[in-house]
Amino acid sequence: MGQFPVNLEEAIEWLASFGGEPDGGVSRTLYSQPWKDAQQALKGWMEDAGLDTTYDSIGNLFGRVPSSNPNAQTILIGSHVDTVKAGGKYDGAYGIIAGILALDFLKKTYGTPAINLEVVSFCEEEGSRFPLALWGSGMMTGIYSFNDISDIKDSEGISFETAMMAAGFGLSEYRVRNDIQNFIELHIEQGPTLEKVEKSIGIVKAIVGQKRFRITVNGESNHVGTTSMIWRRDALHGAVNMIHDLYESVKNYDEDLVTSVGQLFVEPNVPNVIPNQVRFTVDARHPNESILSSFCQQFTEMFKTHAKKSDLDIKVEMWHEVQPAQMDRTLNEIVQSICTRSTFPFHWMNSGAGHDAQLFARICPTTIIFVPSQDGISHSPIEFTLSKDLETGLEVLIQLLHQLAYNH
Amino acid sequence: MGQFPVNLEEAIEWLASFGGEPDGGVSRTLYSQPWKDAQQALKGWMEDAGLDTTYDSIGNLFGRVPSSNPNAQTILIGSHVDTVKAGGKYDGAYGIIAGILALDFLKKTYGTPAINLEVVSFCEEEGSRFPLALWGSGMMTGIYSFNDISDIKDSEGISFETAMMAAGFGLSEYRVRNDIQNFIELHIEQGPTLEKVEKSIGIVKAIVGQKRFRITVNGESNHVGTTSMIWRRDALHGAVNMIHDLYESVKNYDEDLVTSVGQLFVEPNVPNVIPNQVRFTVDARHPNESILSSFCQQFTEMFKTHAKKSDLDIKVEMWHEVQPAQMDRTLNEIVQSICTRSTFPFHWMNSGAGHDAQLFARICPTTIIFVPSQDGISHSPIEFTLSKDLETGLEVLIQLLHQLAYNH
Numbered sequence: 001m002g003q004f005p006v007n008l009e010e011a012i013e014w015l016a017s018f019g020g021e022p023d024g025g026v027s028r029t030l031y032s033q034p035w036k037d038a039q040q041a042l043k044g045w046m047e048d049a050g051l052d053t054t055y056d057s058i059g060n061l062f063g064r065v066p067s068s069n070p071n072a073q074t075i076l077i078g079s080h081v082d083t084v085k086a087g088g089k090y091d092g093a094y095g096i097i098a099g100i101l102a103l104d105f106l107k108k109t110y111g112t113p114a115i116n117l118e119v120v121s122f123c124e125e126e127g128s129r130f131p132l133a134l135w136g137s138g139m140m141t142g143i144y145s146f147n148d149i150s151d152i153k154d155s156e157g158i159s160f161e162t163a164m165m166a167a168g169f170g171l172s173e174y175r176v177r178n179d180i181q182n183f184i185e186l187h188i189e190q191g192p193t194l195e196k197v198e199k200s201i202g203i204v205k206a207i208v209g210q211k212r213f214r215i216t217v218n219g220e221s222n223h224v225g226t227t228s229m230i231w232r233r234d235a236l237h238g239a240v241n242m243i244h245d246l247y248e249s250v251k252n253y254d255e256d257l258v259t260s261v262g263q264l265f266v267e268p269n270v271p272n273v274i275p276n277q278v279r280f281t282v283d284a285r286h287p288n289e290s291i292l293s294s295f296c297q298q299f300t301e302m303f304k305t306h307a308k309k310s311d312l313d314i315k316v317e318m319w320h321e322v323q324p325a326q327m328d329r330t331l332n333e334i335v336q337s338i339c340t341r342s343t344f345p346f347h348w349m350n351s352g353a354g355h356d357a358q359l360f361a362r363i364c365p366t367t368i369i370f371v372p373s374q375d376g377i378s379h380s381p382i383e384f385t386l387s388k389d390l391e392t393g394l395e396v397l398i399q400l401l402h403q404l405a406y407n408h
Numbered sequence: 409m410g411q412f413p414v415n416l417e418e419a420i421e422w423l424a425s426f427g428g429e430p431d432g433g434v435s436r437t438l439y440s441q442p443w444k445d446a447q448q449a450l451k452g453w454m455e456d457a458g459l460d461t462t463y464d465s466i467g468n469l470f471g472r473v474p475s476s477n478p479n480a481q482t483i484l485i486g487s488h489v490d491t492v493k494a495g496g497k498y499d500g501a502y503g504i505i506a507g508i509l510a511l512d513f514l515k516k517t518y519g520t521p522a523i524n525l526e527v528v529s530f531c532e533e534e535g536s537r538f539p540l541a542l543w544g545s546g547m548m549t550g551i552y553s554f555n556d557i558s559d560i561k562d563s564e565g566i567s568f569e570t571a572m573m574a575a576g577f578g579l580s581e582y583r584v585r586n587d588i589q590n591f592i593e594l595h596i597e598q599g600p601t602l603e604k605v606e607k608s609i610g611i612v613k614a615i616v617g618q619k620r621f622r623i624t625v626n627g628e629s630n631h632v633g634t635t636s637m638i639w640r641r642d643a644l645h646g647a648v649n650m651i652h653d654l655y656e657s658v659k660n661y662d663e664d665l666v667t668s669v670g671q672l673f674v675e676p677n678v679p680n681v682i683p684n685q686v687r688f689t690v691d692a693r694h695p696n697e698s699i700l701s702s703f704c705q706q707f708t709e710m711f712k713t714h715a716k717k718s719d720l721d722i723k724v725e726m727w728h729e730v731q732p733a734q735m736d737r738t739l740n741e742i743v744q745s746i747c748t749r750s751t752f753p754f755h756w757m758n759s760g761a762g763h764d765a766q767l768f769a770r771i772c773p774t775t776i777i778f779v780p781s782q783d784g785i786s787h788s789p790i791e792f793t794l795s796k797d798l799e800t801g802l803e804v805l806i807q808l809l810h811q812l813a814y815n816h
Contacts, residue, residue: 189634190631190634191630191631191633191634191635191636192630192634192635192636192639193634193636193639196639208633210633212679212680222599222600222784223598223599223760223761223784223786223787224666224668224670224691224693224760225599225616225618225666225691225693225759225760225761225762226597226598226599226600226601226759226760226761226784226786227599227600227666227760227784228599228600228601228663228666229658229663229665229666229667230663231600231601231604231784234668236651236669236670236672237651237655237669240648240651240652240655240669241652241655243644243645243648244648244649244652247645247648247649250637255636255637255638257637258632258633258635258636258637259637260632260642260680260682261644261645261648261683262632262644262674262677262678262679262680262681262682262683263674263677263678263679264644264672264674264677265677266670266671266672269670269671269672269673270670270671271620271670271671271689271691272620272668272670272691273670274668274670275669275670281679283632283633283679283680285632285633351633351634352631352632352633352634352635353631353633353634354633376630376631376634376635376639378631378634379631
């Protein structure tokens with residue numbers, strides 16, 4: 001391998017070496033030294049490929065193939081360079097690498113495009129170092145501003161601003177661009193769907209909306225032996241009835257709805273005492289906001305009915321909410337026609353995880369293209385995607401960009 | 409108040425002063441200084457009442473009114489002097505105090521009985537200092553021996569034997585008596601039944617058997633957003649179905665069956681990850697061993713069916729078991745006739761908690777008589793029973809002993 005990688009497989013290993021750990025994990029949190037090294041290396045590689053590079057004032061890195069038309073808009077392609085702690089080699093990285101390889105190929109093969117083509121390596125998406133996610137795309141789309149980071153610190157007490165300035169960013173005002181015509185993100189699925197349905201390409205219809213709730217059920221502690229079943233105010237029995245019916249109710253919704261109770265605490269949590277309190281979370285996701293809201297309203301009412309029937313007190317609080325983001329139908333139909341023409345097996349699906357594309361969907365026609373994740377595993381050192389699937393994704397991206405930027 | 413109490417109410421406060429705490433709680437764990445002080449004080453009071461006192465070699469204290477017949481057997485009355493940490497004033501104490509007052513009254517009023525009457529202050533029942541319960545009655549009934557304490561230490565690392573010897577006991581072999589004709593225990597209910605049904609006296613049919621289980625359900629962790637409902641191996645969803653159906657199944661059993669899930673742990677227990685493991689306990693109690701066994705077998709099979717259906721692994725372990733103990737029908741019918749004659753409102757019931765009486769039931773006709781616990785609360789500084797209920801219990805005990813030991 002020379003200074004820079006020459007193919008996809010090499011590039012994945014090369015980028016993973018910045019923040020790489022002995023067990024194969026990658027830790028490249030925002031504004032850390034491995035993060036700086038990775039962005040600088042990517043800048044070098046982009047320049048080596050003949051792209052015009054710039055950083056914006058927060059550390060998003062761009063590599064551009066300009067159109068000959070000075071009034072042309074820009075098709076932006078890319079993903080995020082940051083990782084979770086001990087994350088994998090593909091999450092985010094794949095979208096940046098494929099973007100650079102696609103632009104390199106298109107420029108060499110077809111020359112100057114009719115529309116500017118630009119790859120972006122977003123500075124941050126995961127929210128792993130600071131409790132704020134989608135920083136890079138949030139600033140680019142004008143949804144975030146410097147106000148959003150004023151009170152934020154990492155786990156070591158370093159403020160967001162201090163870390164940003166130490167990395168050489170945040171020193172000038174942020175200029176929101178108005179030339180973005182489309183945003184296209186290539187990403188690993190991070191779930192098991194494509195593997196289960198045996199398809200190479202996921203055409204993403206929407207990134208689901210999320211609503212997260214905290215439920216507190218209060219009853220009364222008593223001796224399990226001396227308290228007859230009919231006189232109990234058992235918080236766990238009540239919570240179990242609620243969760244049971246929550247999962248039953250999902251069966252009456254469409255297959256796009258997912259709901260989960262991931263966290264549950266029992267008080268006092270000893271074998272021979274009737275629980276007086278149970279706290280649990282509900283996470284509900286669906287690509288359609290009104291269906292999601294209606295589902296959440298229904299289970300909230302159902303929980304309250306259960307509580308009343310069992311003489312329990314209940315508190316239901318929503319503590320986190322993300323609106324669904326619809327991907328662009330026209331872009332997706334082009335992706336479908338490319339897959340059909342090239343006989344790449346594809347599958348229309350939703351993204352249950354969040355991505356930079358969800359913020360761009362608010363300002364321009366946007367889509368996200370998935371490739372399979374082995375065993376659905378992500379955010380782990382054993383995150384893996386087959387080379388042939390990575391290559392298929394890159395091929396679809398190249399054909400899509402060719403059709404959008406050269407067929408004029 | 410003189411050196412010794414002259415009535416029930418005074419005696420409860422007097423005994424509670426040994427190990428008494430500022431908040432009204434009582435801590436009198438086995439072989440501690442407050443425990444020694446309490447037994448010595450009770451010995452003094454018994455002697456003041458004209459009873460012949462002895463300790464056995466483990467610290468059970470006896471006060472005897474001997475019959476004139478040297479071949480007479482003995483009716484033993486009493487309860488335990490030890491308490492849980494920060495327990496109440498009535499648990500155990502009431503049964504000893506009532507025994508002393510009853511014998512004092514009977515001796516003064518009717519003279520020498522036809523059968524020996526003896527009150528016992530058992531050294532230990534709760535299992536609060538050492539992980540072994542029913543020590544006093546276990547040794548008296550020959551069910552325990554010194555072998556059972558050989559490896560047992562308290563939370564400070566002091567061995568059972570060391571603590572016993574420091575208190576002046578355990579220095580000679582234990583002599584199991586063969587003169588016990590009946591055992592009768594007066595005790596607070598420690599549950600809400602008598603209060604709910606508005607009765608003063610509980611006639612105990614049986615002390616329930618207990619079986620306690622540890623259930624481990626293993627599934628697979630996944631991202632809650634990216635894993636469709638149909639591809640999940642959600643350990644919490646599986647456990648919730650099991651517990652839901654456990655409580656449903658109780659409805660088809662008689663009202664004497666109680667079952668509880670008191671403890672439940674979820675792994676990894678974070679809102680956005682599908683749980684891969686749930687561990688929970690099941691406690692089931694019933695006065696009939698075959699009904700209890702059959703119930704436990706049924707839910708074990710039902711749990712395994714649920715696990716199989718949801719592609720989960722399951723382990724069911726029984727870690728604690730107590731056989732039910734039947735109280736003597738003849739003694740109970742005498743108690744009922746006393747209550748009827750004296751117009752004391754009574755209720756036939758089971759004891760869901762364990763008591764010294766459960767071991768005596770194996771060697772002689774035995775019963776236990778309950779008085780109400782306010783709000784069903786016990787093992788707490790706010791444990792409380794009305795004076796009039798305590799007096800009613802004492803009156804029943806006196807009449808019962810009179811009938812058994814003088815009507816010959």
